Amino acid sequence: MATGGRGGEFYEVDDVRRAYLRHRHDGLRSPNTVMEEPAFLDALGSVSGCRVLDLGCGDGSTANLILSGGATSYVGVDGSGGMVETARRTAGGDRVRFVHGDIEDVDVGAGEFDVVISRMAFHYIERLDVVVERVHRALSEGGRLVFSVVHPVITGHDTSGDGPRTSWMVDGYFDRGPRERSWFGSTVVWRHRTIEDYVRVVTRHGFRLDSLSECEPRAELLLGDADELARRRRVPLMLLVGATRS
Template structure:
């Protein structure tokens, strides 16, 4: 199925890997989104400042967002000058919310990230925010990202930081420290997540960088997404957030 067929509201793609809406368990989408949109969430105080810095001007760009969730980034991209935006997510609940009231220049496809449901060389920026640690075959997905981008294409991703994705111990309350264990044991790790269980694929920083290189990208910048002091009103909470890196950001360009 081609991107052209998705212009407008988008369709579901059911070919390719199994369409698993991990988040489509009763209440998970709402619980996740309540947390995600809380002004104190790590998304807001740690991940978003890096995304804002890297992607402040999207003038003229065609954007593909892998694991777009409720599409919250679509209006932001369009307001920053993007000419089109395609969001891809496996979750029915997320895609329904994303399509509600969406701008005509944005379309949303319910599909596995692995299908990358757009034509080769049809986008200028592939972004993926906190979703690629759900993907088992990273090399295949990055190679397909490369194919969807033109020669000046950019890839910007954030993932759960390896210090957190490695850990076998998952804190039940607010995280004040992180015991790192099994750091070099890469692969699937099962977690409880807003009332369900999910599988994150843990990779070391070295593996993330090697995967980018193998797929034909040059790293522009790596960010460990330290909390932005301007987003805190409470010093104690800022200190707590300074204790553990939870998001890794990678900004890359297609290698000529």
């Protein structure tokens, strides 16, 4: 089933969401664990005493990470009702709140948050410039934005053919826009942008760029599994941007 609409819809199909979450939490086989999360934590730094907004929060696992880091509050927004239900079972307490809604519709008061994060969700967003402009307004002075996306080499590669990939062919790299992908037994639509686009969207909207990471796999996390390390070193899968409201 093609879910050409907003990104949350893709995760509404129970089997798709479950398959995604199995992969997401598949220990050292998960690129989120060995590539994205270490880069995300490095860029994020301390969230102690911060009010945190998470756009595309998923199943609530990031909420627990943020709360254990001493954040005073955490609001997670996700477009999939199934994800939000899961998140409410994963994380609770009076510092945390989950909202079922679309990232493109989030419009909170000026200066309500100190940190805005988004992990692997902005490549679903069509009007990213509008979202980043609103994030800028939502942040307190000196507030931070940290987000990760599917790497442009992956949103820009040709996915024809079945079975495990042995090579990647990037094509139409400078043609921005929607790209359909077969993923977890369904069809997803990702918005392809270049690395330069992701940098520009933050610098154009009043942020200073602090970090840009291509989430190189961490050998120390792979516990001597040389084959898995070699597999993960072939192509970048994620891109991460950290910026401060200036």
